[in-house]
Amino acid sequence: MPAAILADAPLAPAMPATLQLTLCLSVILFGIGLVGFLTRRNMILMFLSTELMFQAAALAFVAFGRLWMDLSGQLMVIFILTVAAAEAALALGLVVLLYRRKETLSNEAWAELKE
């Protein structure tokens, strides 16, 4: 694999410490994304926080795929990207629709789910 310039060696086991660092980063990012989703009142930023959680999951998938030297982890990331793109298109369309109605991005304007 000539592309593996930065990696240790082609088809070689990775160093456990780097994998655990990556998993730790993934856990921290997921936690921060969760905090962002719960504390933000802006609907767009709530969706952005879920994207952060998607990133954390993708990082964990790639790290575990590297650990087992299997490509399934990276394939999962392709599907995560697909879902994230679909979600962004639909969610942002909805947010723009809601903003036109109430002229605010605060999610509390929609707390009662009726007009």
Place this chain on the structure above:
Amino acid sequence: MNATLFYAAAALGAVVLYLMMEQRPAAFRAALTVSGLAAVGLMLNAVARSAPAPEGLPSPGPVFWLHVLLAFVAVAGAARMVTHPRPVYAALYFVLVILAVAVNFLLLEAEFMAFALLIVYAGAILITYLFVLMLAQQSGDRATRGEESAWYDRTPREPVAALLLAFVVLAATSDALFGRDRGTEWEASPAMTSRANARAWQRLDDMPGLLLAQAKEVGAAADDPSAKDAWKNAQLGVGPSGKRLEIAPGGERATAYVRVEDTVKPVELGGDQAPVNSQALGHALVAEFPVSLELAGVILLMALFGAVVLARRQMEMAEDERRAAAGLPRIGDELQAGRGGAA
């Protein structure tokens, strides 16, 4: 021991995140940045120290420290993203997180995913977010009331409960991180390596065009220069065992059989001739997950339809308002009246 240190550092990080949620003077912000980075460093330290260090694996080198640096960048960007009072800046800090994650993917030998992440996320999804943010938050918006951002961007909702919940989730999931403390086997066994190698060669065997090209290149370089023309017209042959590619024990090398002018010659292939990341990923996507690939296409198509439907409804609303302003009946009423007349 390491787990206790990890949880203590996570608690410190939670406190820092809580304090970051309100506007602070510059000196206080600097102190917060330092203590936040210290918390992340302590967490990484606790996790890295619990990693097993088996014989024969390299000691921490530049790649390891690059991982540490990327973790700092990503966490700093993420913390700023969820706490910044101005949404556009929050979106730009998310780009920073994506950059760090993409470089992390490069280090984890996921080259294709690294660039796909940059193109799809930083290039497409984030631009959509920025468009919508700018569409919905023009300057002089009445929501901001002269302040630099709206009240709902400055005031966090239930920060203590959110941080407690995140801490619990972190504690529950970080259980998997402590390899040595829990006696988990993290190192790759020789059996795993040889299985991964065998899979890589199997992929090359599934791609005859690539196999022939690689074998021709290696074979022509090894043979004497006078046979160059003969190698140009070489075809895949069959070895003594009836296969065109034979994997050596351990999977480090494989032998391809190529027919050059009626003689079948063995060509030794090494790690450089195995499929690269994007080739292997493409093969695995089509060969191992064809149904998921189709489903992903369906999901994207449905999202496209959904977005079109939502956009159309917006146009109709605007049209209705214009008609109402001009004193005309709304489109929906007109349609209903027409239907009533037909019946």
